[in-house]
Each structure stands twice: as structure tokens, then as C-alpha cells.
Amino acid sequence: MSIKDQYRILEFGDLGDERGNLVVVEGAQDIPFEIKRVFYIYGSDSEVVRGQHANRNSEFVLINVSGTSKVRVDNGFEEAVIELNRPRMGLYLPTMLWKDMYEFSEDSVLLVLTNTHYDGKEYIRDYGEFLKEVGGTGLK
Ligand code: TYD
Numbered sequence: 077m078s079i080k081d082q083y084r085i086l087e088f089g090d091l092g093d094e095r096g097n098l099v100v101v102e103g104a105q106d107i108p109f110e111i112k113r114v115f116y117i118y119g120s121d122s123e124v125v126r127g128q129h130a131n132r133n134s135e136f137v138l139i140n141v142s143g144t145s146k147v148r149v150d151n152g153f154e155e156a157v158i159e160l161n162r163p164r165m166g167l168y169l170p171t172m173l174w175k176d177m178y179e180f181s182e183d184s185v186l187l188v189l190t191n192t193h194y195d196g197k198e199y200i201r202d203y204g205e206f207l208k209e210v211g212g213t214g215l216k
Pocket of ligand 1: 113115117126127128194
């Protein structure tokens, strides 16, 4: 399957009015899963590369609610780079994609929604192990 059919760019509605913007993300409605966990990443500078793992069970929606960052996704055969640069933009990532997040702007606040509670055992942090599990040829 082409990597472009695996991730999805979401565009959330804006319920804002003259008082300002209001963006709502409802689990299983605006995104493809019920939300079990929320975390956010900020204070990572432009040199830092985060992520560098794949997940067996977790799906994610990433939203730069402030600032910008880039996400590189890799399915073992091909890769894509997505820039998160709008508070209404979401990036849906299914399970078993290798991901790197990088080039965080100074004001970057990267909000992450996921369908699981944290379980370190469902993380694959070794790229060789990831390739083995997806049967991939590798890009690194
Ligand atoms: P890590 O997965 O390395 O963060 P990132 O994907 O942004 O690079 O997580 C850093 C540490 O925090 C690691 O020890 C695991 C822990 N952690 C939790 O305990 N719960 C969580 O929900 C997350 C995302 C991380």
C-alpha cells in the first residue's frame, strides 16, 4: 500500500466568532478513534529529532496547536514528510509507521491524541526490528 494511503491529513472545523477561534476534536467523530490519551511536546529546539519509533497498537493524531514542526513517516518501503503548520490541521497516523518529528519552531506545541494508554512494550524503537515486522526493505 502506498504510504499516501496510510496517513491522512485532517482539517478540523472552526467554531470561532468575533471572540476568537475555537477548534473541537471529538473522538471517533472528527478523528478515526476514541481518545484514551493526550500528550504534548514543546520546548524541543530545531536540532532535536523526536519519535524514532513505530507502534504496534497506537494510532495517533498530531496537531501543532502552536508553531510548526515536520513529521517524517516511513512504512519500510517508502517515506513521506508532512509539515504541521496550522492549528486546524491534523495528521492521522495508523499503527506500524516509523515516525520522526523534527524542525520544531520555537513556539511549537505539538499535541498528540491516541487510542491507547501508554504501554512501552508496544513501541518498536529499533529500525531493524521494525523492518523485520513489516517485511520492509528499508530507507535508512
Ligand atoms: P518518547 O516516546 O521518547 O517521546 P517522543 O515520542 O516524543 O520522542 O517518550 C519519552 C519518555 O516518556 C519515555 O521514557 C516514555 C515516556 N512516556 C510515557 O510514560 N507516557 C507517554 O504517554 C509517552 C508518550 C511517553
